[in-house]
Amino acid sequence: MVSGSSTSACAPSSSSSILLSVVSGMLNQARLVEFDKVSVFETSATGRCLPQCRSTGPCQQQPPTGQPERPDYRRVHDRWRERIGAGPSWDVWSRRRSLGACPQGSSRYRGGGQSKERSITCWPGEKRMRDQQSVAFTSKGATDAKNKTVFPQCTPMETVEPTQELRENVHDEEEIQWVVRPDALARLLGRSFGVIVGAVVLGVFVGGITLGVVGAIFQSQSLGLAAAGGAVLLIVALLGHRPLLRYLIGTTEYAATDRRLIKYDGIYGRTLTSVPLEGVQDAEYSIGSIEKLFDLGTVNIDTDRGYEETSFPYTPAPGKFTRAVSDIAQQAGKRDTTGSQEYTPGSGLSTTEPVAGLETNLFPDEELLWVIKPDKTTRLLARLPTLVLRFVFSGAFFGGLVGGIAFVVTGSASIAMLVAGAALAYVFLSVAGSALFAFIYGTTQYAATDRRVIEYDGTLGKRLSSVPLVGIQDAEYSIGFLENRLGIGTVTLDTDRSYEGMAFPYVAAPAAFARDISQLAASDVVSREATPPGELAVGDGIDAESPTDELRENVPDDQVLHWVLTPDYRTRFLSKVVKAVTLQGSPFAPLGAASAYFSDATEYALTDAQLVTYTGRFGREFSSVPVAGIQDAEYDIDYVESRFAVGNVTVDTDKGYEGFRLETVANPVAVAREISEVANAARVAERDEAAAAVASEAAAAAEQAETAAADATTSDGVTTAEGIPTARARKLCVDCDSGIGSLSAFCPDCGADQPQSSDELTATCRQCHGEVGDGDAFCRHCGVEAPIAAE
Numbered sequence: 001m002v003s004g005s006s007t008s009a010c011a012p013s014s015s016s017s018i019l020l021s022v023v024s025g026m027l028n029q030a031r032l033v034e035f036d037k038v039s040v041f042e043t044s045a046t047g048r049c050l051p052q053c054r055s056t057g058p059c060q061q062q063p064p065t066g067q068p069e070r071p072d073y074r075r076v077h078d079r080w081r082e083r084i085g086a087g088p089s090w091d092v093w094s095r096r097r098s099l100g101a102c103p104q105g106s107s108r109y110r111g112g113g114q115s116k117e118r119s120i121t122c123w124p125g126e127k128r129m130r131d132q133q134s135v136a137f138t139s140k141g142a143t144d145a146k147n148k149t150v151f152p153q154c155t156p157m158e159t160v161e162p163t164q165e166l167r168e169n170v171h172d173e174e175e176i177q178w179v180v181r182p183d184a185l186a187r188l189l190g191r192s193f194g195v196i197v198g199a200v201v202l203g204v205f206v207g208g209i210t211l212g213v214v215g216a217i218f219q220s221q222s223l224g225l226a227a228a229g230g231a232v233l234l235i236v237a238l239l240g241h242r243p244l245l246r247y248l249i250g251t252t253e254y255a256a257t258d259r260r261l262i263k264y265d266g267i268y269g270r271t272l273t274s275v276p277l278e279g280v281q282d283a284e285y286s287i288g289s290i291e292k293l294f295d296l297g298t299v300n301i302d303t304d305r306g307y308e309e310t311s312f313p314y315t316p317a318p319g320k321f322t323r324a325v326s327d328i329a330q331q332a333g334k335r336d337t338t339g340s341q342e343y344t345p346g347s348g349l350s351t352t353e354p355v356a357g358l359e360t361n362l363f364p365d366e367e368l369l370w371v372i373k374p375d376k377t378t379r380l381l382a383r384l385p386t387l388v389l390r391f392v393f394s395g396a397f398f399g400g401l402v403g404g405i406a407f408v409v410t411g412s413a414s415i416a417m418l419v420a421g422a423a424l425a426y427v428f429l430s431v432a433g434s435a436l437f438a439f440i441y442g443t444t445q446y447a448a449t450d451r452r453v454i455e456y457d458g459t460l461g462k463r464l465s466s467v468p469l470v471g472i473q474d475a476e477y478s479i480g481f482l483e484n485r486l487g488i489g490t491v492t493l494d495t496d497r498s499y500e501g502m503a504f505p506y507v508a509a510p511a512a513f514a515r516d517i518s519q520l521a522a523s524d525v526v527s528r529e530a531t532p533p534g535e536l537a538v539g540d541g542i543d544a545e546s547p548t549d550e551l552r553e554n555v556p557d558d559q560v561l562h563w564v565l566t567p568d569y570r571t572r573f574l575s576k577v578v579k580a581v582t583l584q585g586s587p588f589a590p591l592g593a594a595s596a597y598f599s600d601a602t603e604y605a606l607t608d609a610q611l612v613t614y615t616g617r618f619g620r621e622f623s624s625v626p627v628a629g630i631q632d633a634e635y636d637i638d639y640v641e642s643r644f645a646v647g648n649v650t651v652d653t654d655k656g657y658e659g660f661r662l663e664t665v666a667n668p669v670a671v672a673r674e675i676s677e678v679a680n681a682a683r684v685a686e687r688d689e690a691a692a693a694v695a696s697e698a699a700a701a702a703e704q705a706e707t708a709a710a711d712a713t714t715s716d717g718v719t720t721a722e723g724i725p726t727a728r729a730r731k732l733c734v735d736c737d738s739g740i741g742s743l744s745a746f747c748p749d750c751g752a753d754q755p756q757s758s759d760e761l762t763a764t765c766r767q768c769h770g771e772v773g774d775g776d777a778f779c780r781h782c783g784v785e786a787p788i789a790a791e
Contacts, residue, residue, distance in 0.1 A: 203232035269479030279307030471499030
C-alpha cells in the first residue's frame with residue numbers, strides 16, 4: 001500500500017534505476033497516459049530534477065541550482081532502443097511525468113504532431129483564486145536534440161459536476177467541495193472477470209448435469225446440448241449482469257463536503273454511505289493489476305475508532321485524491337466545531353401521531369420530536385420474496401418429515417402424501433397468517449426524541465429498540481430494486497463507541513429521513529440535561545423480590561441493593577412451545593426452556609454500582625457489568641409473554657463489557673426504563689464531577705494568582721534574607737491549620753482572624769533572618785511560628 005503523502009519526484013541516480021526506467025517506458029509505449037499519473041522527473045536543457053509540486057495553489061517552485069548536471073535520459077533511452085532496432089519513441093515515454101497537484105488550470109499540450117486542449121475547473125469549495133496555466137508539449141522524436149519538453153509545474157485533480165440526486169442528499173448547510181467519478185470501464189473489467197469465471201465454472205457444472213438429465217429423459221443429444229447451453233448462459237447472465245448494468249446505467253460519485261466524505265452509488269436503486277470528516281485519520285491508496293493498466297487506484301480511508309472504514313475503488317489519480325482528502329480533513333479539524341447545527345424537527349418527513357404503547361415508553365423528562373411509520377403495503381410487497389422462500393424451505397422440511405414418518409408408520413404412499421400435503425397447508429397458513437396479521441393489526445413506528453432514536457413494534461406483543469443520540473455519528477440509506485419501484489428505502493445508523501447499530505426498513509423518503517437524523521445527532525439537542533442522580537426515583541413500578549442470602553453475600557457492603565428480580569420460567573416455557581408450533585422459532589427451543597424450568601435458579605439485581613446476574617441451582621455463577629458501562633436498555637414482549645405481563649430486557653453495553661439480557665421479568669417496560677435512567681444518571685454524575693473538579697482547580701489557581709498579585713503589591717518588593725519574596729511566604733491558620741499567606745488578616749477557608757505582626761521590627765527571624773517584631777507569633781517573611789530564637 002502506498003501512502004497518499006508519499007513523495008517521489010526526482011530522477012533516478014543510479015544506472016540500474018535508469019535502465020529500469022527505460023524498460024518501464026518501453027513496456028508502456030503502446031498506450032498513452034496522461035501527464036499527472038506517475039512521478040518521474042523533468043527533462044529540460046539542464047536535465048535537473050524538479051521537486052514534485054505539493055502546494056494547493058499555483059506552484060512557485062523553480063529547478064534547483066548549483067547541482068551537478070544529470071545525463072540526458074532521452075539519449076540513453078534512444079541508444080538502448082537503437083540496439084534492439086525499435087527506433088526512437090521518446091514522446092510516448094516522456095509523457096509519464098508527475099505534474100503535481102494544482103487544483104485549477106487549463107492544460108494545453110501537443111504530442112505526436114497533434115494538439116489537444118482541456119479545461120479543468122476547481123471544485124466549488126475552493127476559495128482561493130488561481131491563475132490559469134497554459135502548457136505546451138512538443139516532441140518530434142529523439143533525433144531532434146534541441147527539442148525541449150515543457151511541463152506545467154502543477155495540474156489539477158479532475159473533478160466533475162455533482163448530479164442533481166447527489167445535491168438533494170446534501171444537507172442544507174453543507175457545501176460540496178468536489179466530486180470525482182471512478183473509471184467505468186476499469187470497474188467493469190475488474191469486477192466482471194472473477195464473476196464471469198465463477199459463472200462459467202458453475203454453468204459448465206450445471207450444464208453437464210442438465211445435459212445428462214435431458215439426454216436421458218428425451219433420448220436426444222442435440223436437445224440435451226441445447227438445454228446445457230441454455231443453463232450455462234442463464235447462470236452467466238444471472239451472476240454477471242450486475243457489472244455490465246453498472247457500466248451501462250450505473251451512477252457512482254465520490255464527493256467531499258465541508259462535513260463528510262460521501263460515496264453515492266446505485267444501479268437499480270441508490271446507496272449513500274458517508275464518513276464524517278472529524279473521524280478521518282488518514283488516506284492511503286493501493287493499485288491493483290487492473291487499476292494499473294488504467295492508471296487508477298483504490299483509496300482507503302483510515303478512521304478513528306468507532307467510525308466505519310470506507311474505500312473508493314477505481315479512482316483516477318489516487319495520489320491526488322488522497323492528498324485532497326487529507327487536506328479537507330485537516331481543514332475540518334482546524335475549523336471551530338463548538339457551535340452545533342441548527343435543527344428543525346421532522347423537516348421533509350410525513351409525521352404521524354404516536355400510538356399509546358410508544359408514549360408509555362418515554363421517560364418522564366423525554367420530549368418526543370417526531371414519529372413516522374413505514375407503509376404497510378410496501379412492506380408486505382417487499383417481504384413477499386422472503387415469505388415465499390420461508391414457505392418453500394419450511395414446507396419442504398416439515399412436509400418431508402411428517403410425510404416420511406407417516407409412510408414408515410402406515411406403509412401407504414397415498415396416506416404419506418396426504419399427511420405431507422396437510423403439513424404444507426399448515427406451513428402456508430402459518431406463514432401467510434402471520435404476514436396478514438402483521439399487515440392488518442401491526443403497529444410499527446420510528447420515533448426521535450431529544451434523547452434517543454426509537455423503533456417500536458406492536459404486532460404480536462411489543463418490542464422497543466433505541467440508540468442514544470450521543471452514540472450516533474451519521475445516517476445512511478440504501479434503496480434496492482423493488483424498493484426503488486415502491487418509493488421506499490432502508491436507513492442505517494452509524495454509531496460510535498460500540499453502540500449497537502440500527503436499521504429502519506421500508507421508510508418513505510429515505511434521503512430526508514437519513515438527513516434529519518444526521519442533523520439531529522449533530523445539533524445541540526444532544527447536550528440536553530438528563531435527570532439528576534439525586535432526583536431519580538429507583539424502583540418505581542418494579543415488582544421487586546427479596547434477595548437470597550447467597551446473593552447478599554456476593555454484593556459488596558459499600559453498595560446499595562435497589563431491587564432483585566427473578567424470571568418467570570413457566571411463561572418462558574409456554575412462549576418457546578408456541579413459537580415452535582407456529583414456526584416462529586426453533587423446534588428445539590422448548591427443550592432448553594423445560595430444562596431451565598426444573599434446574600435453573602436465576603436472580604437479577606441492580607445496585608448503585610453494577611447490574612448483577614446470579615444463576616444456577618446445582619452450581620452458582622455470578623456475573624456483573626458496571627453501571628458506567630451501560631449504554632441503554634431495550635425490551636421485547638411476544639404474544640404469550642404479553643398475556644402474563646412479562647418480557648425480556650436487553651442491556652446494551654460499551655465495548656469491552658459483556659452483554660446482558662434479563663429474560664421473562666415482570667413489567668419489562670419499567671425495568672428497561674429504570675436501567676437506562678440509572679446509567680444515564682451515572683454518566684451525568686461523572687460528567688458533573690469532572691466539570692466541578694476542573695472548575696475547582698481553575699478557581700484555586702485564580703485565587704492563588706490574585707492573592708500573589710495582592711501580596712506583591714503590599715509587600716513593595718521586600719524579600720527575606722534567603723531571597724524569598726514576602727508575597728510568597730506562607731503560614732498556618734490558627735484555627736484550621738490551612739496554608740495561607742503570611743500577610744493575610746483572615747483565613748479564606750474558615751474565616752478566622754489571624755494575628756498581625758507589629759510595626760516595630762527590632763528582632764531577626766531564626767529561619768530566614770528577616771526582620772520581625774519582638775512580640776510577633778510568626779515571621780512575616782517566611783511564615784514560621786515563634787520566629788525569635790530562645791536565648
